[in-house]
Amino acid sequence: MSAAPLPYASPPSVDTLYAEHHSWLRTWLQRRLGNAADAADMAHEAFLRLIMKPAPRGFHSPLEARAYLRSMAQGMCINLWRRREIEQAWLDTLAAQPQDAAPSAERQAIVLEALHEIATLLHDLSAKAAQAFLMSTVCGMTASEVGSELGVSSRMVRKYVAQAMLRCMQAHAAQTTAELRTSRAA
Numbered sequence: 001m002s003a004a005p006l007p008y009a010s011p012p013s014v015d016t017l018y019a020e021h022h023s024w025l026r027t028w029l030q031r032r033l034g035n036a037a038d039a040a041d042m043a044h045e046a047f048l049r050l051i052m053k054p055a056p057r058g059f060h061s062p063l064e065a066r067a068y069l070r071s072m073a074q075g076m077c078i079n080l081w082r083r084r085e086i087e088q089a090w091l092d093t094l095a096a097q098p099q100d101a102a103p104s105a106e107r108q109a110i111v112l113e114a115l116h117e118i119a120t121l122l123h124d125l126s127a128k129a130a131q132a133f134l135m136s137t138v139c140g141m142t143a144s145e146v147g148s149e150l151g152v153s154s155r156m157v158r159k160y161v162a163q164a165m166l167r168c169m170q171a172h173a174a175q176t177t178a179e180l181r182t183s184r185a186a
Contacts, residue, residue: 011060025043028070033080042076046076086115090108128152129161131146132157136161
């Protein structure tokens with residue numbers, strides 16, 4: 001029976017966290033992902049995120065540090081799986097099109113990036129709001145048709161679509177603000 005790790009005397013540096021936990025995190029990720037290269041990339045990304053935090057988190061024990069890293073890595077895995085699911089759906093869509101109708105590689109990359117951004121935005125909404133938005137905007141369905149499909153009123157569909165549009169507008173405003181700050185700083 002091994003003894004529990006001793007608490008940290010003071011919050012550890014990122015260097016110390018990396019030395020103590022990187023190998024463990026990489027192994028944990030490899031078991032989750034089944035791919036050593038993805039696990040290594042993601043383990044490094046987790047520590048980069050720790051470095052980039054404005055105020056690094058102060059851990060009181062190695063177990064607390066590992067719990068935080070595991071939680072962060074789990075979220076990163078979910079994002080990776082979501083991204084791959086979107087990419088596979090896009091590839092399936094492309095494969096179903098005639099070869100001469102396929103968009104250029106540049107256009108494919110632009111569409112894929114837009115799909116990832118939309119998925120990220122919709123992830124913050126309820127499932128019905130996201131479905132209503134997609135059915136209305138992508139499929140061109142009316143509020144009545146969407147309401148029938150989702151089992152809600154047309155008024156609720158309009159509310160869902162408005163929520164999604166507001167989220168898109170907020171994201172666009174945040175991106176525009178970030179671009180302005182970057183251009184002013186340059």
